[in-house]
Each structure stands twice: as structure tokens, then as C-alpha cells.
Amino acid sequence: MREHHASRGRAGGARLRRSAARAVLAGCAALLTAALATAGPGEVWAAFAGPTANTGNALATSGLFPDYRTAVQASGPVVHHSFDDPYGSSAAAALAGTAGTYNGAAAASNASTTAIASSAGGPRGAVRFPAGTHAAADAPTSLDGAAVNTLALTMEAWVRTGSGGAVLSLLPEGSDPATGRPQLYVNTLGEACIGLVLESPRTLQEVCGSDAEDPKVWTAADQASPAWHHVAAVIDPGGAPGTQINVYVDGRLAYDHGFSATWPQRLAGRLRVGSAPILTDTAAARPAPDTWSGAVDEVAVYTEALSAAEIKKHHDLGTGTVTGDYAATVTALSSRHLYWPLDGVPGAGSARAVADASGKGRAGTHHSYPDLQAAGARTGTSPSGLAVGLSGVNDISTGASRTTPAAFSTEVWFNSSGGTGPLVSFGSTQTGVATAPYGAVYLTGNGNLAFSIRTPQRTVVSARDHRDGTWHLATATMSEGGRMRLYVDGVLVGEDASAPTGPIVGFWRWGGGGDYSSFSTRPGAAFFSGRLDEASVYDGELTPEDVAIHWGASF
Incomplete structure (x- = not known):
């Protein structure tokens, strides 16, 4: 050679x-002196x-x-x-x-x-x-x-x-x-x-x-x-x-x-x-x-x-063929709190465990039995990874309660062919539907993506129905001053800065659970029906550049 x-x-x-x-x-x-868009010390690179x-x-x-x-x-x-x-x-x-x-x-x-x-x-x-x-x-x-x-x-x-x-x-x-x-x-x-x-x-x-x-x-x-x-x-x-x-x-x-x-x-x-x-x-x-x-x-x-x-x-x-590696863009951010690729392998005992790839050791638990190893989202690598299929009766939660800082972000890939319900939420319980979450990202009955905060109540909603059978990246961010932003596929679709927020104690959950009766805009179902992939949480507000890099890395 x-x-x-x-x-x-x-x-x-x-x-x-x-x-x-x-x-x-x-x-x-x-x-x-034009600046290069990066995502942390690893200089992760991505482009659409x-x-x-x-x-x-x-x-x-x-x-x-x-x-x-x-x-x-x-x-x-x-x-x-x-x-x-x-x-x-x-x-x-x-x-x-x-x-x-x-x-x-x-x-x-x-x-x-x-x-x-x-x-x-x-x-x-x-x-x-x-x-x-x-x-x-x-x-x-x-x-x-x-x-x-x-x-x-x-x-x-x-x-x-x-x-x-x-x-x-x-x-x-x-x-x-x-x-x-x-x-x-x-x-x-x-x-x-x-x-x-x-x-x-x-x-x-x-x-x-x-x-x-x-x-x-x-x-x-x-x-x-x-x-x-x-x-x-x-x-x-x-x-x-x-x-x-x-x-x-x-x-x-x-x-x-x-x-x-x-x-x-x-x-x-x-x-x-x-x-x-x-x-x-x-x-x-x-x-x-x-x-x-x-x-x-x-x-x-x-x-x-x-x-x-x-x-x-x-x-x-x-x-024009720049490709990325979604996992690398996530782990390059020092603010990452947890990162679940949701590539679990079925088997006795292990089917309920959710591995954390953030390096922080924050594993989770499947409640009920999801469809593991479903076809996953684009991750910038070949072949694409695996995902979790949820059937409207099961969800996933973090294993330990924690205090979420005033500024935080959460991100997950979702795929729905008609199902609605919560994608991710943060509240005081790990299971069930008895308590209202503090905040949540979900699909409404019409398939719109929404990001809601309960107290004081405010909601940002996308304009379109996302139940189209394709993968979408949902990103919700909160700033120190209370500015909430919702992104779909790397693009900002709405924001609200009308009220400040503060640290809260509870559990992160994906796929469902919680009482949304007090929300003015509600999920279309108590539990999500569809596929979820690459779930992550950050102790800080992701910038628009961070979000765009994550989306771009999927190609």
C-alpha cells in the first residue's frame, strides 16, 4: 500500500x-477568523x-x-x-x-x-x-x-x-x-x-x-x-x-x-x-x-x-457528504447528565435494564416489557442502531431521584405511525399515572409536538402533525432565566420566556406516565405508542448550534 x-x-x-x-x-x-461550530472539546463535526x-x-x-x-x-x-x-x-x-x-x-x-x-x-x-x-x-x-x-x-x-x-x-x-x-x-x-x-x-x-x-x-x-x-x-x-x-x-x-x-x-x-x-x-x-x-x-x-x-x-x-456520529456529538458535551442509546439486548433479567453511555453511570429501568431491538433512528453510522418499541402500556425511568438544575435540556428521537402520548417527562414518581409531572414533551391528540411546564403553566407547540412514520429529533431546553425552547429536527419551532423556573427534585421518565389533567394542552394518551431512541439529558441549556449539530450528525 x-x-x-x-x-x-x-x-x-x-x-x-x-x-x-x-x-x-x-x-x-x-x-x-470565522468560527467553527463545535460541540465541546472533542471538536465534533456535523453538517446537513x-x-x-x-x-x-x-x-x-x-x-x-x-x-x-x-x-x-x-x-x-x-x-x-x-x-x-x-x-x-x-x-x-x-x-x-x-x-x-x-x-x-x-x-x-x-x-x-x-x-x-x-x-x-x-x-x-x-x-x-x-x-x-x-x-x-x-x-x-x-x-x-x-x-x-x-x-x-x-x-x-x-x-x-x-x-x-x-x-x-x-x-x-x-x-x-x-x-x-x-x-x-x-x-x-x-x-x-x-x-x-x-x-x-x-x-x-x-x-x-x-x-x-x-x-x-x-x-x-x-x-x-x-x-x-x-x-x-x-x-x-x-x-x-x-x-x-x-x-x-x-x-x-x-x-x-x-x-x-x-x-x-x-x-x-x-x-x-x-x-x-x-x-x-x-x-x-x-x-x-x-x-x-x-x-x-x-x-x-x-x-x-x-x-x-x-x-x-x-x-x-x-x-457535500459530511456525515456525523450522533453518539459522539452527545458525549462531547460536558453538560451531559445521562445518555441512553436504547440498544438493549433481550434476555432474562437484562430486558429491564437500560444502559447509560454518558460515562456517568446513570442506568435506568424498563417498566413492563417493551419491544427491544426495533429498527433505530439515523445515527450517522452504518448500520443504524436499535431502538425501543413502546405499545402504549410501558415506559422507562431513571433509577434514582435527583435535583434537576434551573437550566436543563432533554432530547430523544421518536417515530410514530399514529400513536401519541408522552415522550419524556420529569416528575416526582417513577411509575404510574397518579401524579402530575413538573414538565413534559409529548405528542398531542393531533400529533403536534408540545413542551409544557406545569408551574407556572406554559406550553410551546409545533405546528404540524409528526405521526408520519419517520424519525424525528425532539429537543426541549430551559435556560437559567426560564426561557423554554422546543426544537424539531434541529430547528427551533417555538419558545416562551414569560416566567422563571428553579431546580426541582424527581425522576426522568420516557414513554408515559403521570396525570396531565391540570395541563391546558395534554398528551393524546397516557403512554406513548411508537419507537424511542437515543434519549439524553443535560445539566444546562443546549445552544441552537448544539441542537443543529445533533440533528446534522444523523445523516
């Missing part, structure tokens, strides 16, 4: 390390990439999630050329680093299709380079590490070609050191490669694929009409031995290798996109043409080693 070629005077690819490198860029433009019955999600998408370009900027590039320059322009604008100039016959011109999907901010522009042309930075760049074998680097681009050639190069000039000279290119077999010039002794190193199944930028089958591909090379001197040089194609690690000599402390020269002399393609069976012919988009350079997850995120977001 990997191959490298080392000879005196050759160098290989490398990844960057955040703490090891500092960049000095002549005429460096200010970096954009699938159909939804709620048209409001289109607005939530653009308002809450960064497009591809914002994601790149959030990763901290020292160079970023978007190649959105108007047709006929001789200047290549920069979002980070110095601007550039098109040379030879190259001039800004939109490719027939651009690399970035419309869901990620495209289509914008891309540049098609006729054979032998390139764009070069208007000022030199120098990148410095603390010592040899410390400088981290990532080179990234979207390419479309049927012949290959040099994509992105840092070419020494004048008194610049001749070593380093990183180049990202595509060889005549369609493999993405990284070439480096190492030192002590001077060694040319190339890291490319070696197996027929290695991912390709182009093949004989699509050479005449190649597709866009995302390529990246990551140099991480601090990585495990034998893996300091990594090449990615379409978000996946294609091949890796260690350094065959010393990686220099300093890189200097002028960045070039497009045709450039390639020194490191010494393998006779897979040469790389110096002349680039094809289209290029969204070129970026970073003085750090982007992680595999970050590389994949860039690729997936660019193609």
Missing part, C-alpha cells in the same frame, strides 16, 4: 506539528447532508455550519488560494499568505465544474491551467522549525487532471537553501505523490503508491473526463517512526513512510501552483511530468500536521 524512492538528492513528504513550526510570510495577509421534511433546516445549515472555505480557515493555513479570480485576471488573490500572478498562458477562468459542492459554499471558481503554465506567489515564503526534524507541514489542494504533473511546489530561489523543496504532484499512474529534498546526506525522497488498489487521481477509465479529487500531503516529524510522511487521497490515508534522511530546519522559496520541475520522480515505471495540465482549486499550506480526521473533514465537507 505504500512505496517510497530514496536516492542521493531526493526528498519525501512530511506533516506539520503545531508546536514545532513558525511561519514567516512576506506580505502575509490577515487570516480570516441529507433530505429532511422540515424546510427550516436549509436556513439552519447556512446559519450554523461553516462552508468549506471557513473550515479551511479554521484549520489555520499560512497560505490559502481559493482561485475564485474573475475570468481574465492576471492576479491570484489570497485568503491567507501573499497574492500571486498567473504566468504563461494561464489566466483565471472558471472550470466547467468547480471542486466544492453547493452545500459547502460552492460553486465558486476554479482555475484551469493549460499545459506548461502556473501561478506563482508575488513574494517568497520561509517556514522555520525549532531544529532539524521538527518542522511540520501540510499541503492540500483539489485537482482534476487526466495526465498529472506538479500541483503545488515550494521552489528555492537565490540564496534559499536547496533542501526541503516540498512538492505535491500526480504521476503518470494517477497516484498522488510528495517529493522532498532531505539533507545529511542530500537525499531525494518520493512517497507514492505502489499497489494497483491504491487510490488514484485519475485512471484509464476516466482519463478523458476526470473527476475532482482532494489530495493532501502531511509531514509530521513527531509522528511514529515510519509514518512521518503521509499522503491522502479523497480524505483517506493512501500511503505513508518515514524519513530516509534529515528533514531540514528551514524551508524557503516561492510557492508555485501548476507546472514546475520535479526532481524526485526517479522511478522509471511511474514518472511525473513537470508540465501540469488540468484544473486546480482551493490550495492551502499549513505549518502544522493536520490530523487524519481534519483531512477527512475537509474532503467530506467539500464534496
Whole structure:
């Protein structure tokens, strides 16, 4: 799955390390500071990439999630050329680093299709380079590490070609050191490669694929009409031995290798996109043409080693296929109180136990016998998980009483083909229908989703019937000041801030129970009929971004 070629005077690819490198860029433009939507220290990422019955999600998408370009900027590039320059322009604008100039016959011109999907901010522009042309930075760049074998680097681009050639190069000039000279290119077999010039002794190193199944930028089958591909090379001197040089194609690690000599402390020269002399393609069976012919988009350079997850995120977001992992978005929130995936396994004794995946050890209990291992909600993983089927006579409760803080949130996926009733409630009893809950989320007799607080009584109700046989995400939040909000499928459908609330003591229950006779808006039944999945509670108010991320992670 990997191959490298080392000879005196050759160098290989490398990844960057955040703490090891500092960049000095002549005429460096200010970096954009657009914030990335995250869900806690784990930097959980999600974006809407699938159909939804709620048209409001289109607005939530653009308002809450960064497009591809914002994601790149959030990763901290020292160079970023978007190649959105108007047709006929001789200047290549920069979002980070110095601007550039098109040379030879190259001039800004939109490719027939651009690399970035419309869901990620495209289509914008891309540049098609006729054979032998390139764009070069208007000022030199120098990148410095603390010592040899410390400088981290990532080179990234979207390419479309049927012949290959040099994509992105840092070419020494004048008194610049001749070593380093990183180049990202595509060889005549369609493999993405990284070439480096190492030192002590001077060694040319190339890291490319070696197996027929290695991912390709182009093949004989699509050479005449190649597709866009995302390529990246990551140099991480601090990585495990034998893996300091990594090449990615379409978000996946294609091949890796260690350094065959010393990686220099300093890189200097002028960045070039497009045709450039390639020194490191010494393998006779897979040469790389110096002349680039094809289209290029969204070129970026970073003085750090982007992680595999970050590389994949860039690729997936660019193609509009970002998927998430619902469980990861839940567990990433430090405010989580409990999280029940409801994936219980039937069996004597264990059928009543409800496992907690929050890491807090707050298990629950099934009352009566639900239908376990029913088909579950979308969770962003394949296959989708399992769920609990309730038949209007059973419910689930927490095992111990607790004080819920003034600010809290609860969330659950539900699926109803006609059934109504409580989805989740908080009250003073674990079972039965004798006492009124403090608050509840439920389906009314008309199938509308409602969030009600008993004292002082107030209710927020959705406008539509959700008994449509599909999965929906219900989220109810309460702020410190008493603002209650109800979300359906990641979108706010109503709120009420008319009265403050305070901490209360009791039990969380899912699927039913309680006396709702004092509620002005009531559930359509005492117990829910339908399926429930992925139930969670948080000791704090989830933000609109948190809620949207949870919904988006399901695709």
C-alpha cells in the first residue's frame, strides 16, 4: 500500500506539528477568523447532508455550519488560494499568505465544474491551467522549525487532471537553501505523490503508491473526463517512526513512510501552483511530468500536521457528504447528565435494564416489557442502531431521584405511525399515572409536538402533525432565566420566556406516565405508542448550534 524512492538528492513528504513550526510570510495577509461550530472539546463535526421534511433546516445549515472555505480557515493555513479570480485576471488573490500572478498562458477562468459542492459554499471558481503554465506567489515564503526534524507541514489542494504533473511546489530561489523543496504532484499512474529534498546526506525522497488498489487521481477509465479529487500531503516529524510522511487521497490515508534522511530546519522559496520541475520522480515505471495540465482549486499550506480526521473533514465537507456520529456529538458535551442509546439486548433479567453511555453511570429501568431491538433512528453510522418499541402500556425511568438544575435540556428521537402520548417527562414518581409531572414533551391528540411546564403553566407547540412514520429529533431546553425552547429536527419551532423556573427534585421518565389533567394542552394518551431512541439529558441549556449539530450528525 505504500512505496517510497530514496536516492542521493531526493526528498519525501512530511506533516506539520503545531508546536514545532513558525511561519514567516512576506506580505502575509490577515487570516480570516470565522468560527467553527463545535460541540465541546472533542471538536465534533456535523453538517446537513441529507433530505429532511422540515424546510427550516436549509436556513439552519447556512446559519450554523461553516462552508468549506471557513473550515479551511479554521484549520489555520499560512497560505490559502481559493482561485475564485474573475475570468481574465492576471492576479491570484489570497485568503491567507501573499497574492500571486498567473504566468504563461494561464489566466483565471472558471472550470466547467468547480471542486466544492453547493452545500459547502460552492460553486465558486476554479482555475484551469493549460499545459506548461502556473501561478506563482508575488513574494517568497520561509517556514522555520525549532531544529532539524521538527518542522511540520501540510499541503492540500483539489485537482482534476487526466495526465498529472506538479500541483503545488515550494521552489528555492537565490540564496534559499536547496533542501526541503516540498512538492505535491500526480504521476503518470494517477497516484498522488510528495517529493522532498532531505539533507545529511542530500537525499531525494518520493512517497507514492505502489499497489494497483491504491487510490488514484485519475485512471484509464476516466482519463478523458476526470473527476475532482482532494489530495493532501502531511509531514509530521513527531509522528511514529515510519509514518512521518503521509499522503491522502479523497480524505483517506493512501500511503505513508518515514524519513530516509534529515528533514531540514528551514524551508524557503516561492510557492508555485501548476507546472514546475520535479526532481524526485526517479522511478522509471511511474514518472511525473513537470508540465501540469488540468484544473486546480482551493490550495492551502499549513505549518502544522493536520490530523487524519481534519483531512477527512475537509474532503467530506467539500464534496457535500459530511456525515456525523450522533453518539459522539452527545458525549462531547460536558453538560451531559445521562445518555441512553436504547440498544438493549433481550434476555432474562437484562430486558429491564437500560444502559447509560454518558460515562456517568446513570442506568435506568424498563417498566413492563417493551419491544427491544426495533429498527433505530439515523445515527450517522452504518448500520443504524436499535431502538425501543413502546405499545402504549410501558415506559422507562431513571433509577434514582435527583435535583434537576434551573437550566436543563432533554432530547430523544421518536417515530410514530399514529400513536401519541408522552415522550419524556420529569416528575416526582417513577411509575404510574397518579401524579402530575413538573414538565413534559409529548405528542398531542393531533400529533403536534408540545413542551409544557406545569408551574407556572406554559406550553410551546409545533405546528404540524409528526405521526408520519419517520424519525424525528425532539429537543426541549430551559435556560437559567426560564426561557423554554422546543426544537424539531434541529430547528427551533417555538419558545416562551414569560416566567422563571428553579431546580426541582424527581425522576426522568420516557414513554408515559403521570396525570396531565391540570395541563391546558395534554398528551393524546397516557403512554406513548411508537419507537424511542437515543434519549439524553443535560445539566444546562443546549445552544441552537448544539441542537443543529445533533440533528446534522444523523445523516
